[in-house]
Structure formats: C-alpha cells, structure tokens
Amino acid sequence: MDESEFQQRQGEIYNALASAVIGSLPEEWDVAQLRLGTAEVKDESISLSHELVNPKLDRGLVTAMPNDDVYEQTGRLQSLFREYGQLWLKATLEVSWDYDQEQWRFAMNYEYDSA
Numbered sequence: 069m070d071e072s073e074f075q076q077r078q079g080e081i082y083n084a085l086a087s088a089v090i091g092s093l094p095e096e097w098d099v100a101q102l103r104l105g106t107a108e109v110k111d112e113s114i115s116l117s118h119e120l121v122n123p124k125l126d127r128g129l130v131t132a133m134p135n136d137d138v139y140e141q142t143g144r145l146q147s148l149f150r151e152y153g154q155l156w157l158k159a160t161l162e163v164s165w166d167y168d169q170e171q172w173r174f175a176m177n178y179e180y181d182s183a
Contacts, residue, residue, distance in 0.1 A: 074152050081145045086174040088137035098165040105158050
C-alpha cells in the first residue's frame with residue numbers, strides 16, 4: 069500500500085470514527101476523548117482497550133459507553149495501521165464543538181513504542 073492510499077483510507081476511517089464517537093456522547097457534552105490502548109495477547113493478536121471520557125469534568129458523568137460503530141471503526145483503524153506496519157501503542161481521538169463555526173472538530177494523536 070502506498071502513502072496516498074493509506075492517507076485516503078485513514079481519512080475515511082477518521083470521519084466515520086469521529087461521527088461514531090459524537091453519536092456516543094451524552095447530549096450535554098461538547099468535548100470528549102476516545103483513548104485507545106493496545107496490548108498483545110498470548111496468541112499474538114492485539115487487543116484494543118477503549119475509554120470515552122470528558123476531560124473537562126472532574127465529577128459526575130465523566131465517562132460514556134462507546135456505541136458499536138466506535139468499536140467497528142477503531143478495529144478498521146487498527147487493521148489499517150497494522151497493514152501499513154505502524155501499529156501504535158496508544159491513540160487518542162479528541163472531538164470538540166467549535167461554538168464559533170458551529171461544527172465539531174477532531175484531532176488524533178498517537179504514541180509509538182520507542183524501542
């Protein structure tokens with residue numbers, strides 16, 4: 069797979085994942101982080117943990133349950149990166165409502181094994 073095909077597929081997954089995360093949020097949330105972590109299991113497969121949190125809250129409902137589409141899209145993202153040979157250890161998708169533009173924004177950050 070070349071770089072442009074990777075970027076195209078990645079963009080499609082990002083859009084679907086951001087929409088799925090937004091669809092999982094409690095109505096009053098205007099920001100959230102989907103925190104993903106990878107871990108190898110005994111049969112050499114990679115498991116993926118999910119945590120959907122509101123980083124602005126320190127009490128009350130600070131976590132939410134991702135919907136099934138979030139799990140489907142994160143699985144697609146993990147498979148894409150594995151296929152491209154750059155599987156990450158942790159990833160964070162942040163979505164936030166832009167009150168000036170009246171639309172959702174998202175950003176993605178990855179942490180890789182430094183070894």
